[in-house]
Amino acid sequence: MVGIFFQLSISDKNWAELRKSLVAMRDQDPMEIFNQEFGLNNFNNAESETLVLKNRIAEDAMAIKRLQNELEDKDQTLAALEVERDEVLEKLEQTEEAERHALVYDELDDEQPLWESLQSASKDDILRVLKDTVVEGGKQKLYLDRLLALVIEDAPELMDHMEDGGEEETQRTTREEWC
Secondary structure (H helix, E strand, O other), X not given: OHHHXXXXXXXXXXXHHHHHHHHHHHOOOHHXXXXXXXXXXXXXXXXXXXXXXXXXXXXXXXXXXXXXXXXHHHHHHHHHHHHHHHHHHHXXXXXXXXXXXXXXXXXXXXXXXHHHHOOOOOHHHHHHHHHHHHHHHHHHHHHHHHHHXXXXXXXXXXXXXXXXXXXXXXXXXXXXXXX
């Protein structure tokens, strides 16, 4: 019986709190009660916070776009600088090569045979001088071949004259012509 009496007292207490709440609600605005119960103010706060976050996202997107454009500009500038650097390095290498080449040729003595002049030179210098000599000899051979072809085409009688021993006559001529 004590258990039932205890339950009734709790129930009476709950009823009294409910009655007190209903009486208090009767005097309040229904929208205010609704906002308190369902948190409509929290909804408005969440909505305003969502707008703030959307604005922040839009600002960040614009900042990212601006930074991407700056990055592209800097990449283009960097690529142009790399090309310019490579060109300068190539010119520098060519200049250094030409200076070394000139030093080797300055050391060559026209009165000595080529092999004697190159005795103290490095292997690379010797190969360079020999390569240049071969290239120059090839150019001279090509020139002489063309010259001989022109002589054969335009004045074949000169070739006949050379075969007949006209060398003495050409040596007596003081007039020289160069092509």
